[in-house]
Amino acid sequence: MPEVIMPKMGDAMEEGTLLKWLKSEGDQVEEGDAIAEIETDKASMEIEAEDSGTLAQLIASEGDDIPVGGAIAFIQGEGEEVPERDGSESGGQAEQEEAEASGDEGGDAQAQTATETEEESEAGEEAPSGDGAQAAGGTNGQVRASPIVRRLARENSLDLSRIEGSGPQGRIVERDVRAALESGEAPTTDGQDGQAEQQADGQAQEVEAPEEVQPEQAEQQGFQPAKLPEPAQTPGTQLMEPTRMQRVIGERMTEAKQHIPHFYATVEVKMDATMALRKQLNEQLEEEGLKLSVNDFVMKACAVSLRNYPNLNAIYTSKGIELHETVDMAMAVALDAGLITPVIKDCASKGLASISRESKDLAQRARDGDLTPDEYQGATFTLSNMGMFGVESFTAIINPPQAAIVAVSGIVKRPSYDEDGEVVPASMMKLTLSADHRIANGRDGALYMAEVKRTLETPMLLVV
């Protein structure tokens, strides 16, 4: 009785969402038939049957999040029995719960989405006085408190040693914490006054929806979850559940904005020479059916210019800053469900035609949800282009663990002075670098952007 399991599509993948069944229970399937569509944090794809037989049991339901390795269906070969799935009618969920409970991440669904570093810190926190509490002189490890109280304390950075317990032997129970939070005098481990009040306000909501709070993160960063309003739920409003992809984007961008000290540098590039070269090349390439875009030139220019600025083509690792010789250039592609950044490998060594072909192919397949994980992972630098939407200028958030990202805006016709001081029209485009100040400094950023500008204004450099 072969189980169909949630495959691991990338190193970081911990669970996937079952989007849609393509076959029904009882259908005959052949090896290689697509039986379901799944969505990871990066892409959606089809799961193929690895055996032939009857699709005897659909364990997971559409919309379920299944941990990697969790069973989603059974394919029944000839003469085989469908095994009993004790414990629950809705086997998918029971299975999932079992997986969660037996996994070393703990039974909470929230742990499933935690990143590896968070897991480590969670594991290291067996004595409930975690790093944060200890640093602030908290003694949460020694007080008597119920499990939910410890959870609330973690989520709200409460110092339990300063809350009086009303349970047996002075055990702190839920009502004691609620009273402290409501009174606005809840003692926090970081000793910041005024926060207690904020927490008391947001408190009810955090308890209602604990999944939304990232306690470990909050503690480590001294970051307090913002007070979220209750939905109005009035006519004309609609409550929307974020997609898995949107959640992941949110988590990663929040992480980037909180951890990475961004600095920015904007240059304005005169694009007339590039436009002229592009026109000329496109006339030549027309027969081959190839049409270079402005973005292809910008990508090539950004990649080539990185050669002299290795600390902008770098990865911030646990052991230090890893400088990369090869530029693996990610480009942001907007999708209906979010966005994804497919990678053009070794972009600096590729010709404009290759870059153009590859980027069109990747963008198309990204929109179709057909990318494989190695096509959107492992980039060293990112380009985000909103020029086609007429954006005049914007800044992008660094795509961690990379060191930098360049935001490409639209080309605008502007009056400018020529060598003789005459006013002439010019095609101007703004590029804004966002760089990680832990890795690079302002001068690196400024010089790099000047190099990009010089290259695009002398575009023959790109074809030699």
Added chain:
Amino acid sequence: MPEKTYREALREAMVQEMENDESVLLMGEDIGVYGGTHLITDGLLDMFGPRRVVDTPISEGGFTGAAVGMAMTGLKPIVEMMTWNFSFLAADQIIQNAAKVRYFSGGQVEVPLVIRGPNGGGVQLSAQHTHSLENMYGHFPGLKVVSPVTPNDVKGMMLTAIRDPNPVIFLEAGALYGTKGEVPEGDNAVPFGKARVAREGDDVTLVSYGRQVNLCMRVADKLEEEDDVSAEVIDVRSIRPLDEETLVESVKKTHRAVAVQEQWRYFGVASEVAAIIQDKAFDYLDAPVERVSGAETPAPFARNLELAAFPNEDMVADAARRVLYEKVV
């Protein structure tokens, strides 16, 4: 919807399936001519004749073994244990054969057998005739064990039991055969492995099954009146498979649980419920899960002692107050 007694609903399910499926037959002591000690099968001999309503000798091991053989060869026997206390004599057939034949045969031979009868006490039948055996049978893989309390569920779960290709231990609330409730006509099959939320609440979860569900409902009323506490009552009703999800979801909401069982405290269903909750809802608990159980003694005959030996309203309400920290000791 028509009101029926627990007894009528149970009978209706068996009649319905006997009419639908000729391989369904009844066996047991005094179930035919006499109509059954508890009148569950009253009138069925006239309806279906002696080949399908079979009076057996007083030989639980013998007729249960015969029923296992019938089930293996294509019939669907429903065996009445006059009370589950007598099933000890048939335990070898139930545990060693019924539960294992499918496994031994690599799935080639099924045992679509239902064994049913009244379980538990409360009617002064004394020590040898007062047992709650749900944990004992629930312990063995290969058996399904259910314990319905409402007339609707006793009919719906009997339909499911007869249709199940595995041996089902059907534990009836013997003290409640005369209680009435709404029962839909026709097929109201109730799936196994799905608990029933008998009453919704926010502050504490009372978990039970069988006769004790009614006790929990009374306690929930009492807690609302006297303590302004909103109790959720969960009727587990399917002991194996057990619906862990509904338990866990409820405790995630209420943060406190009391598991109530008539059987003895140690190694009982309530212990299993408590273990599941602490395992899967640990971070949501505000207090240890309380168990309310029968007294650690063979069931007494004297009415006053029998009442004291089984869970009562005060015991359950006190347990709820302890997990709510209303009573701090």
